[in-house]
Amino acid sequence: MPGLIIDRLSMRFDLPNGASVQALKDVSLNLKAGELLSVLGPSGCGKTTLLNIVAGFLAPTEGQVVLNNKVVEGPGPERGMVFQQGALFEWMSVRENVGFGPSMKKMPSKEKAQIVDHLLDVVGLQDFKEKAVYELSGGMQQRVALARCLANEPDVILMDEPLGALDALTREKMQGLVLKLWKETGKTIILITHSVEEALLLGERLLVMAPRPGRIHTEYRLPFAEMGVGQDLREVKKHPKFGEIREEILGMIWNMEEEIMGRQEGA
Numbered sequence: 001m002p003g004l005i006i007d008r009l010s011m012r013f014d015l016p017n018g019a020s021v022q023a024l025k026d027v028s029l030n031l032k033a034g035e036l037l038s039v040l041g042p043s044g045c046g047k048t049t050l051l052n053i054v055a056g057f058l059a060p061t062e063g064q065v066v067l068n069n070k071v072v073e074g075p076g077p078e079r080g081m082v083f084q085q086g087a088l089f090e091w092m093s094v095r096e097n098v099g100f101g102p103s104m105k106k107m108p109s110k111e112k113a114q115i116v117d118h119l120l121d122v123v124g125l126q127d128f129k130e131k132a133v134y135e136l137s138g139g140m141q142q143r144v145a146l147a148r149c150l151a152n153e154p155d156v157i158l159m160d161e162p163l164g165a166l167d168a169l170t171r172e173k174m175q176g177l178v179l180k181l182w183k184e185t186g187k188t189i190i191l192i193t194h195s196v197e198e199a200l201l202l203g204e205r206l207l208v209m210a211p212r213p214g215r216i217h218t219e220y221r222l223p224f225a226e227m228g229v230g231q232d233l234r235e236v237k238k239h240p241k242f243g244e245i246r247e248e249i250l251g252m253i254w255n256m257e258e259e260i261m262g263r264q265e266g267a
């Protein structure tokens with residue numbers, strides 16, 4: 001079956017002092033090709049661990065990830081990653097950064113130039129093609145990171161707080177861009193965020209995770225990502241359901257954090 005199957009994942013980190021941390025316990029999830037999933041939860045609930053296992057950077061202690069019928073056994077080009085800070089090659093131009101994957105694949109230069117040009121149009125950076133990345137603002141650097149990821153033609157894009165370091169206005173524009181890319185490319189996307197509003201806007205499915213052990217607490221299926229494509233996201237936020245679910249999730253995460261604090265004080 002095409003798509004991504006996360007099958008009963010558990011991850012335990014054994015620490016040098018003999019203790020261990022159960023970062024994930026029995027996490028299962030099926031994503032169809034082209035679905036957009038956002039993941040929220042208090043610090044330490046295993047969001048990044050989950051993403052790193054799907055990326056193939058970490059091997060789970062139990063369970064498996066299956067993408068398009070193949071078990072994930074390490075990193076691969078069909079899974080692209082976008083980090084909070086672009087992880088770009090500072091000394092290369094925007095064009096060279098976006099063309100890096102195609103260059104590695106030894107793609108003929110004419111074909112590579114066409115792909116790079118197309119992606120720079122998509123992310124609105126055509127006029128900055130020859131600039132070095134250190135000359136760009138944070139928002140522009142994240143646009144380069146998205147274009148560079150897309151140039152590898154991944155089936156799944158994994159984003160770990162990709163907009164977390166941006167100012168509010170740039171972040172809002174980038175949220176619109178993520179929705180546009182999702183609709184135009186049909187990629188499956190998993191996006192981790194600490195912002196409840198962002199998770200509501202950028203998740204047709206939204207997972208709230210809980211800590212100790214890291215697990216899925218609640219899943220929502222939401223209309224806001226679809227509503228937001230090509231629209232003013234501030235209008236989407238005015239939808240009565242948006243405010244209602246935001247309050248519900250904020251309360252849920254607040255209670256989890258209270259519980260953690262209580263356990264720490266009682267320990």
Ligand SMILES: Nc1ncnc2c1ncn2[C@@H]1O[C@H](COP(=O)(O)OP(=O)(O)OP(=O)(O)O)[C@@H](O)[C@H]1O
Pocket residue numbers: 013014021022023041042043044045046047048049050214
């Ligand atoms: N390499 C590691 N060695 C030991 N413990 C780890 C390691 N990586 C993560 N952990 C622990 O696993 C748990 C989950 O961590 P993870 O980073 O996945 O959570 P998170 O939800 O992404 O947190 P945050 O929101 O703060 O980024 C935490 O208790 C963390 O301390």
